[in-house]
Amino acid sequence: MNKKIKTELTDKLFQSILCMNTVEECYQLFEDLCTVNEIQAIAQRMEVAAMLDAKCTYVEIAEKTGASTATISRVNRCLHYGTDGYKLAIDRVKALEQKEEN
Structure with missing residues (x-):
């Protein structure tokens, strides 16, 4: 923490x-x-994290999300060396989506 x-x-x-x-x-x-821009930035980071988790390339992520390579790199660093908050959220959203499909 x-x-x-x-x-x-x-x-x-x-x-x-x-x-x-x-x-x-x-x-x-x-x-x-939050401001609209703050909400959009947070949402963008979550999408970047999900795409990195899905093994998408930086180019694919930048094209889809509009995120800079610096943002993508920062999120990637957090995924590998952070507190696992992104991973926890990604996994829980996946589980929720699978539950809703069934």
Whole structure:
């Protein structure tokens, strides 16, 4: 855990996010909490992570997402040397999508 971000305030932020029950509720919270550009940047990073996890090339990822190679490289570094947050989210979304298909 990064001690630079682990504070009582960030705990409360994450608790607020976890209290949302639907995607629509998340939209409501994040539209109030973040700028449109911040939301789009976070969403882009998640898509980059998912594509890296699926073994897509940097060129494919840049073409599909519009992400810079610097962003792709940063996300890739996090996937390999980070706290596994991206991987956890990717795996859970995959499981949810598979559950919805069945």
